[in-house]
Amino acid sequence: MNENEREPVALTPEETLRYHRQIILPQVGPQGQDRMKSASILLVGAGGLGSPAALYLAAAGVGRLGVVDGDVVELSNLQRQVLHDTPSVGRSKTESAHRRIARINPDVQVEEYPVRLNSDNALGILEGWDVVVDGSDNFPTRYLVNDACVLLGIPFVYGAVFRFEGQASVFASPGGPCYRCLFRDPPPPDAVPSCAEAGVLGVLPGLVGTIQATEAIKLVLGIGDPLVGRLLLVDTLPMEFREVELRRDPGCVVCGDFPSITSLIDYEEFCGGATAPLAAPLERPQVAEIDVEELRARLGSGRAPVILDVRENHEWSISNLGPYGARLVPLGRLQEVLSELDPEEDLVIYCRTGHRSAIAVKQLASVGFDRALNLRGGINEWARKIDPSLPTY
Amino acid sequence: MTVRVPAPLRELTGGREQFQLEARTVDEVLEQIRRIEPLLAGRLFSDDGNVRGFINVFVDGTEIRHLESGRRGVRPGAVVTIVPSVAGG
Structure with missing residues (x-):
């Protein structure tokens, strides 16, 4: 009989049965199981x-x-x-x-x-x-x-x-x-x-x-x-x-x-507050933004912007601003559609949370699209504040 | 020797999961990383040349800040492991 078995423990018979497979481990024993219980x-x-x-x-x-x-x-x-x-x-x-x-x-x-x-x-x-x-x-x-x-x-x-x-x-x-x-x-x-x-x-x-x-x-x-x-x-x-x-x-x-x-x-x-500069493209670029309330107001006015969604196809199927004329152009394909866009028009770009769309706005600004705005917080923010029927993910 | 690139940093190496370099000392390891993968090096090192506080570089399992000197020798087949902070849970 080892030392563990000699000491009284507070396990009930049912607990002894439930935990039997680990109680029989010498490193655990009834003492260890009791320690686990407390x-x-x-x-x-x-x-x-x-x-x-x-x-x-x-x-x-x-x-x-x-x-x-x-x-x-x-x-x-x-x-x-x-x-x-x-x-x-x-x-x-x-x-x-x-x-x-x-x-x-x-x-x-x-x-x-x-x-x-x-x-x-x-x-x-x-x-x-x-x-x-x-x-x-x-x-x-x-x-x-x-x-x-x-x-x-x-x-x-x-x-x-x-x-x-x-x-x-x-x-x-x-x-x-x-x-x-x-x-x-x-x-x-x-x-x-x-x-x-x-x-x-x-x-x-x-x-x-x-x-x-x-x-x-x-x-x-x-x-x-x-x-x-x-x-x-x-x-x-x-x-x-x-x-x-x-x-x-x-x-x-x-x-x-x-x-x-x-x-x-x-x-x-x-x-x-960490501001260490990074020589890497993962940092979100600082670009002009629009918040979801302002976008909603503009959609209801005569100044509705053109909306681009730079997410991937599967994300579009989760939630999208298609009812407001949004068009899906995954970020990797943005350069291919530039000729179809008008730099004189107001553009609002969105993604899930605003990171990829910030990159898109920066890319657009570098080729003369000065009126492109990033939707702050992305479609998830839209779902939270404007249209709760849309899922967030 | 082999440098292992963790998933969060592979955007900086064009998707490469690892690359080879030849170096005799820790300083040479870092020098070679700068030469072979400058974008990755931009993420690893601050302007003063030190490894940033949210990333660690280990040579054969030992973090390079704990090696007494950059001139310390490294064995030819050493594995360089980069450990970035990730928060996913």
């Missing part, structure tokens, strides 16, 4: 990464799971966010997550935080959890989670995905590096396309999210070698897993020897 893990984001993490952590018997997400379930989420299902579209993600987790394992206590994490609420929400799993989808939240976890002394499991590639690590563990030790500065706004713009293989966050769940369980149980000081790089096309070494930066502004950040800052400003 553990608390907070998931920041119930999206592509948070979904598989939540499912496995619930199934594994983590006693308390917190879910932070201010979004509602959208149809375009379901290709990868396996925590949610078709009937949940339109419902808050935390509510959808709660229902699903309760069906998988009713013994798990779920705490919903249907809000976007920000500098005002982060410390209050994060405080007291054993481990945080970062499955957020934007840079301000990633730096916020990092700083809050460092300040509170909570290790967090990092994961991020892009197209076919992913990253995972454990940050803010005692003595280990933090996210800022790896990425000191955020990229300039729009320098890195989001998954909504660049795409993501649906199963990829499944891979990375389950790696995050594995690391979270290892941290709770104190077993194995967690990804502290190591960054795991996953590339699914060649199907390669590589790792690089990470070190804590003694000069790090938040976890270094003499930190200058000792309370949370304004992360939107921090990530939006």
Whole structure:
């Protein structure tokens, strides 16, 4: 009889049966399962990464799971966010997550935080959890989670995905590096396309999210070698897993020897204020713009502009301004149709969010189309403010 | 040696996923990247020549800022890994 079996634990007979396959693992045992039952893990984001993490952590018997997400379930989420299902579209993600987790394992206590994490609420929400799993989808939240976890002394499991590639690590563990030790500065706004713009293989966050769940369980149980000081790089096309070494930066502004950040800052400003010039075409060009309200007003007047949609064919089928005479010209084909356009006419160019259309306006301006305007916020902004019957994606 | 270009930066290499270069030191690795892929180099390095804070360059798994000197030698078959920050979740 090993040491684990001698100590009394608080598992019920049903729990012993439910978790039998992992209780018989010598590294877990009844003690480990009991530790799991008394553990608390907070998931920041119930999206592509948070979904598989939540499912496995619930199934594994983590006693308390917190879910932070201010979004509602959208149809375009379901290709990868396996925590949610078709009937949940339109419902808050935390509510959808709660229902699903309760069906998988009713013994798990779920705490919903249907809000976007920000500098005002982060410390209050994060405080007291054993481990945080970062499955957020934007840079301000990633730096916020990092700083809050460092300040509170909570290790967090990092994961991020892009197209076919992913990253995972454990940050803010005692003595280990933090996210800022790896990425000191955020990229300039729009320098890195989001998954909504660049795409993501649906199963990829499944891979990375389950790696995050594995690391979270290892941290709770104190077993194995967690990804502290190591960054795991996953590339699914060649199907390669590589790792690089990470070190804590003694000069790090938040976890270094003499930190200058000792309370949370304004992360939107921090990530939006980066102005390092880039010799790369990903940055959104500064061009003349029109907002959706003004476009609507002009469509109803005698000064209706010619509207060009520079997205791809499949995006047109999701939503379009065809009823207002918009014409689809994917950005890559813009040069081919220049002879059909009149530089004296008012032109409004749109795409999904305004990035590609800004590039189009810049291209048009360089060949004499001085009256071309970029629709600020793209068709998604139009759908939000003018025509809610159109889907956003 | 092989330089691996991650997906978010492939727009800068005309879609190339990796390229080869010959270098004996870390400094030469960076010099060759500038010569072979100037657009990529524009994204990697700031005006003062340092790697930008939202990207990391690793040679054989070690981040080059942690190598004691740019004159440090690199082995002929070394793998150069570029790790950009991505936020997708």
